[in-house]
Amino acid sequence: MIAVRGVSRAVGWSRAPVLSRCHTPIRMLSTENVVRDEGKGALLRVLSDSIQANGPMTVPTYMQACLTNPDHGYYAGKLQEESHGILGATGDFITSPEISQVFGELLAVFFVSRWQAAGSPNRIRVIELGPGRGTLLSDMLRTFSAFPPMFDAIKSLELVEASPALLTQQEHSITTTLKQAGKKLVSPAISVENLESDSMRAEWFPSYHGVNVDPDSWTIVIAHEFFDALPIHIFEKKLEGWREVLVDVNHGEDQGVKVLKASDIINKANTKKKDPQLRFVVSPGATAWSQLLAARNERFKHFQPGQRVEVSPVSWAVARRMGEWISGYDSLKVDNEGRALTPEEPLKLARERSSLGGCGLVVDYGADRFFGDSFRAFRNHKIVSPLELPGQSDLTANVDFTFLSHAITTTDAQSYGPMTQRDFLASLGLNMRLKKLLEDNPSNRSKDIQQAAARLVDPTGMGEQYKILCVSAERAEKAGERSAEEIYPFL
Numbered sequence: 001m002i003a004v005r006g007v008s009r010a011v012g013w014s015r016a017p018v019l020s021r022c023h024t025p026i027r028m029l030s031t032e033n034v035v036r037d038e039g040k041g042a043l044l045r046v047l048s049d050s051i052q053a054n055g056p057m058t059v060p061t062y063m064q065a066c067l068t069n070p071d072h073g074y075y076a077g078k079l080q081e082e083s084h085g086i087l088g089a090t091g092d093f094i095t096s097p098e099i100s101q102v103f104g105e106l107l108a109v110f111f112v113s114r115w116q117a118a119g120s121p122n123r124i125r126v127i128e129l130g131p132g133r134g135t136l137l138s139d140m141l142r143t144f145s146a147f148p149p150m151f152d153a154i155k156s157l158e159l160v161e162a163s164p165a166l167l168t169q170q171e172h173s174i175t176t177t178l179k180q181a182g183k184k185l186v187s188p189a190i191s192v193e194n195l196e197s198d199s200m201r202a203e204w205f206p207s208y209h210g211v212n213v214d215p216d217s218w219t220i221v222i223a224h225e226f227f228d229a230l231p232i233h234i235f236e237k238k239l240e241g242w243r244e245v246l247v248d249v250n251h252g253e254d255q256g257v258k259v260l261k262a263s264d265i266i267n268k269a270n271t272k273k274k275d276p277q278l279r280f281v282v283s284p285g286a287t288a289w290s291q292l293l294a295a296r297n298e299r300f301k302h303f304q305p306g307q308r309v310e311v312s313p314v315s316w317a318v319a320r321r322m323g324e325w326i327s328g329y330d331s332l333k334v335d336n337e338g339r340a341l342t343p344e345e346p347l348k349l350a351r352e353r354s355s356l357g358g359c360g361l362v363v364d365y366g367a368d369r370f371f372g373d374s375f376r377a378f379r380n381h382k383i384v385s386p387l388e389l390p391g392q393s394d395l396t397a398n399v400d401f402t403f404l405s406h407a408i409t410t411t412d413a414q415s416y417g418p419m420t421q422r423d424f425l426a427s428l429g430l431n432m433r434l435k436k437l438l439e440d441n442p443s444n445r446s447k448d449i450q451q452a453a454a455r456l457v458d459p460t461g462m463g464e465q466y467k468i469l470c471v472s473a474e475r476a477e478k479a480g481e482r483s484a485e486e487i488y489p490f491l
């Protein structure tokens with residue numbers, strides 16, 4: 001069975017179906033799932049040594065090491081073959097763009113309509129957060145190529161990707177698609193002004209920090225299954241107040257923090273033991289994060305002792321940055337009470353100039369609320385403990401869309417939704433697109449095509465569990481001027 005990360009039970013077929021694209025078999029993976037045996041357990045030992053020396057670690061520190069550690073992290077596999085074990089039919093999980101090309105096509109149709117509503121600006125840049133194998137972007141670019149004025153207006157692709165192996169696949173996939181549409185990728189060293197009509201600049205960034213605001217471009221942002229991979233803190237309400245859930249080595253004693261003496265470490269190092277095991281513990285006192293993110297948060301004030309909540313400050317920062325890219329304005333800094341500070345001169349001036357605005361979509365599993373126990377891991381299409389074999393499985397947590405929307409309200413952009421994937425795709429004409437696809441393809445593919453599309457909107461699976469949040473900003477003469485827009489289908 002193929003795991004869809006947002007769906008906590010098996011969905012689909014009893015045997016993994018390999019769904020191919022209509023015209024080219026690009027979605028068929030030829031290699032077997034490669035497990036990194038040589039590295040198995042290596043990260044576990046690194047993490048357990050660090051915990052022995054420094055005490056239990058926060059869940060974000062643990063997640064970051066597991067996902068993006070340059071040597072042993074899940075997404076950072078350096079060998080090309082390794083990343084085949086992550087995404088796709090033979091990987092650990094599969095995502096909507098990998099299931100059906102219709103997904104990317106309909107997202108592209110949405111952006112075409114927003115671009116037209118914005119007055120068809122002639123300079124567009126596309127930012128994608130975590131493009132995976134580049135499938136979604138390729139499907140979108142192919143669809144944009146059917147709208148030549150818009151396609152020609154796309155000058156730059158700015159892609160945020162932590163995995164070097166996936167980056168290579170993205171480049172390959174996008175280059176192939178552009179070639180079919182008569183265009184080529186060029187270095188970002190070429191300025192937009194000097195760009196030839198058959199060229200598109202492409203730049204990769206290992207972190208979202210590297211991507212700047214550009215008020216002279218109409219900015220498209222796509223984040224598909226990106227926020228769920230960002231680190232979360234877990235807090236637990238106790239009678240005495242908020243505490244933080246931490247990752248500790250399982251010493252076999254009762255839950256709590258054990259203080260080690262130097263001699264314990266030396267003795268441990270001298271005795272060869274089996275692999276350590278990790279477990280969750282609750283911090284004995286408040287931590288800086290529990291004070292900052294849980295104790296002061298109005299949303300959590302009615303929590304009862306024993307209740308937990310997951311909070312991702314990185315998600316807040318990325319959502320805020322998304323609002324800045326889309327509005328074309330860096331935001332005002334705020335003080336500890338949330339009051340806007342008077343901007344320094346360069347920021348003040350930048351906020352007084354015009355911006356083309358833009359539009360973005362966040363697609364992920366989650367809801368308009370917080371979650372307490374959604375942290376989980378995927379390996380070989382199965383849900384496993386997030387503490388088992390660190391670096392060997394995908395770690396993920398549901399997305400709190402209210403939290404993202406709040407972050408966006410601190411910028412010059414506005415958020416709309418979230419709405420379910422099912423309603424979004426249906427409103428954008430899934431059935432019509434499907435009909436056309438069936439007409440254009442041999443009848444022996446009809447069943448696959450229909451099943452794949454049905455899976456995207458399945459009310460008991462992806463259709464309801466995946467949500468779509470829109471972030472948008474109109475053209476503006478200066479910051480702080482925009483009003484709400486009417487954005488179909490986010491009404």
Ligand code: SAH
Binds near residue numbers: 068097131132136230
């Ligand atoms: N959007 C793709 C892939 C989703 S998997 C799809 O839906 O098919 C998550 C993607 O985000 C991967 O490309 C992964 O390498 C990337 N990623 C995860 N955490 C990241 C981080 N902190 N910084 C940059 N990229 C990250």
